[in-house]
Amino acid sequence: MTKGWVRCQLGDFLLETGWEAVPGQVLVLFGPSGAGKTTTLRAIAGLVRPLRGHIEVGGQVVFDSDSQVWVPPHRRRVGFLTQRYHLFPHLSLIGNISYGLTKQSTADYRPKIEYLLRSLQLEGLEERHIWELSSGQQQRVALARALATDPQVLLLDEPFSSLDGELRRTLHGEVRSILSEANIPVILVTHDREEALALGDAMQVIDQGQTLSRGDPLQVLGQPGQARVARLVGVENVLSMYVESRHPQDGTMVCGSRDAATGPVSTLHLEVPLSDLAEGQPVTVGIRASDIILAGEKLVSSSARNQIMGKVIGVELRPPGYEVTLDCAGIGFRCHITGTSLSEMGIKPGLGLWAVFKASSCFLVAEDAV
Numbered sequence: 001m002t003k004g005w006v007r008c009q010l011g012d013f014l015l016e017t018g019w020e021a022v023p024g025q026v027l028v029l030f031g032p033s034g035a036g037k038t039t040t041l042r043a044i045a046g047l048v049r050p051l052r053g054h055i056e057v058g059g060q061v062v063f064d065s066d067s068q069v070w071v072p073p074h075r076r077r078v079g080f081l082t083q084r085y086h087l088f089p090h091l092s093l094i095g096n097i098s099y100g101l102t103k104q105s106t107a108d109y110r111p112k113i114e115y116l117l118r119s120l121q122l123e124g125l126e127e128r129h130i131w132e133l134s135s136g137q138q139q140r141v142a143l144a145r146a147l148a149t150d151p152q153v154l155l156l157d158e159p160f161s162s163l164d165g166e167l168r169r170t171l172h173g174e175v176r177s178i179l180s181e182a183n184i185p186v187i188l189v190t191h192d193r194e195e196a197l198a199l200g201d202a203m204q205v206i207d208q209g210q211t212l213s214r215g216d217p218l219q220v221l222g223q224p225g226q227a228r229v230a231r232l233v234g235v236e237n238v239l240s241m242y243v244e245s246r247h248p249q250d251g252t253m254v255c256g257s258r259d260a261a262t263g264p265v266s267t268l269h270l271e272v273p274l275s276d277l278a279e280g281q282p283v284t285v286g287i288r289a290s291d292i293i294l295a296g297e298k299l300v301s302s303s304a305r306n307q308i309m310g311k312v313i314g315v316e317l318r319p320p321g322y323e324v325t326l327d328c329a330g331i332g333f334r335c336h337i338t339g340t341s342l343s344e345m346g347i348k349p350g351l352g353l354w355a356v357f358k359a360s361s362c363f364l365v366a367e368d369a370v
Contacts, residue, residue, distance in 0.1 A: 001020070001021065001023065001056070001058070001059065002019070002044065002055075002056060002153040002185045002187070003018075003056050004020075004055035004056055004063070005054060006018075006040065006043045006053035006055065006063075007050055007051050007052040008039055008043055008048055008050045008051060008053075013034075013036070013039075013209060015039050015040065016209060017040055017211045018211065021153070021187055022185055023183050023184055024180065024183045024184075024185075025185055025186070025201045025202060026188055026201050026202075027185070027201070027202045027203070028196045028200035028217060029041075029187060029190075029204055029206055030190060030203055030204065030232075031205055032191060032207060032232065033191070035206045035207045035208065036208075036209040037157075037206055038157055040187075040189075040206070041155045041187060043063075044057065044078065044153065044155060044187070045076065046063070046072060049063075050063065051065070052065040057076055057077065057152050057153050058153065062076050077149070077150070077151050077152040078151055078153055078154075078155060079146035079153070079155065080154075081142050081156050081157065081159045082157040083158045083159055083160075085138055085141075085142035085159075086142070087130045087138060087141060087142060087145075091129070092126065092128060093125050093126050093130070093137075094126040096130065096141055096142075097116070097117075097141060098148065099145065100149065101148070101149065109149065112147075112148060113144070116144040116147060116148060116178075117144070119177075119178055120143065120144055120178065121140065121174075122137065122140055122141065122144065135163055140171075140174075143178070151184065152185075153185045153186070153187065154185075154187075155187050155189075156188040157189045158189055158191075160172070160195060169198070172195065172199060176199055196221065197218065200217040201217075202214070202217070203215060203217040203221075205224075205229050205233060213229045220233065221234075222288075223286075224365060225365055225366060226366050227286070229365075235287075235288060236287075236288060236336075237285075237287040237289065237292075238284060239285045239286075239287070239331065240258045240282070240284055241256060241257055241270065241282070241285050242256055242258045242283060243255055243277050243280060243283055244269065244279065248274060251273065251274045252272065252273060252305065253272060253273075253274050254270070254271055255270050255272055255285060257269075257329070257331060258282060267329040267330055267331070268308065268328060268329045268330075268331050270306055270308075271306055271359040271362075272285055272359055272364065273359060273362065273363070275364055283364055284365045284366070285363070285364060285365075286362070286363050287333075287357060287361060287363075288361070289323060289335050290336045292333065292336075293355075293357065294337060294341070294347070294353050294355065295307075295353065295354040295356050296345060296353065297354065298354050299354070299356060302356065304356045304358045305358060306357050306361075308326075308328045308329075308333070309352065310326030310333060310352070310354070310355055311350065311352050311353075312324060312325070312327075312348065312349050312350060312351045312352075312353060313325050313327045313332070314349065315342070315348065315349065320338075321337055321338045322336070322338075322339060323335070324347055326355055333355050335355060
């Protein structure tokens with residue numbers, strides 16, 4: 001297990017956060033650049049000395065400000081893999097994996113190294129130099145080196161960010177299998193939702209040096225409880241509204257649009273899941289772009305409770321598809337569609353379309369929570 005909390009000051013930036021990851025678990029630290037994710041990893045590895053805090057790795061206290069415990073980085077059994085890999089071009093593949101091991105320890109760890117070569121599909125490449133390997137093979141070598149010495153925690157700092165999408169998805173599956181068998185706590189830094197869902201067992205959202213949310217990745221990403229968190233995890237539509245009417249018999253309520261400064265404007269009406277909010281109270285509604293269907297005309301027979309007329313004001317490439325933005329009563333709705341749908345529907349700026357989505361596709365978030 002690794003657990004702890006730190007208070008770190010780097011210039012004007014202050015990080016105050018805590019974590020806990022158990023063997024076999026991948027804890028995802030999610031957030032924008034500059035949030036404090038990498039600093040957290042560096043503190044665990046001993047590359048940053050916190051002002052205050054307590055850090056445990058594998059049951060050993062490696063830092064405690066109150067008792068003045070400080071274990072230097074080379075004595076912490078920590079594997080650390082960054083997006084740059086830091087492989088040595090003058091060494092062979094096997095030389096890189098074995099780097100840092102003594103001759104005696106190399107012999108002791110030989111079965112583990114052979115297992116890693118086999119599991120990461122590197123057998124037969126042992127004598128190749130790094131510059132002879134593909135990007136994916138280099139990433140596997142870096143991971144094998146990080147695991148070769150049996151670390152008590154593995155820290156992954158956006159190790160897949162330099163790889164293309166297809167290769168990244170392939171490696172996600174391979175790495176997930178390796179990490180499960182390693183049975184050590186893993187802390188993964190990423191700002192990629194797909195990666196967090198593919199690899200994470202637990203998740204923390206960090207911004208401006210503070211942990212804003214913790215939980216299951218699917219829950220945190222799918223239905224974040226705070227508007228700030230919703231925006232950070234990429235919820236495309238976060239709308240300020242108010243409760244117009246409640247319909248307990250249907251398990252829904254109708255919300256109208258609201259201007260943050262002036263209050264209700266009632267230019268847009270949505271049916272959303274029922275909550276305990278009273279009529280007239282402000283509410284913030286989140287809707288994922290992938291949950292919105294675009295239609296050329298209003299659907300006569302549909303279970304979707306929300307059908308909103310709008311005009312296309314933007315079309316942008318968002319691999320693997322496109323993001324279409326509609327102006328609906330002065331409010332922008334972002335929707336995701338495939339390239340085939342874009343072409344077949346002839347979607348372009350100025351075209352009138354209907355945004356269609358179910359009430360259950362909407363979720364409520366707290367605007368002022370921190």
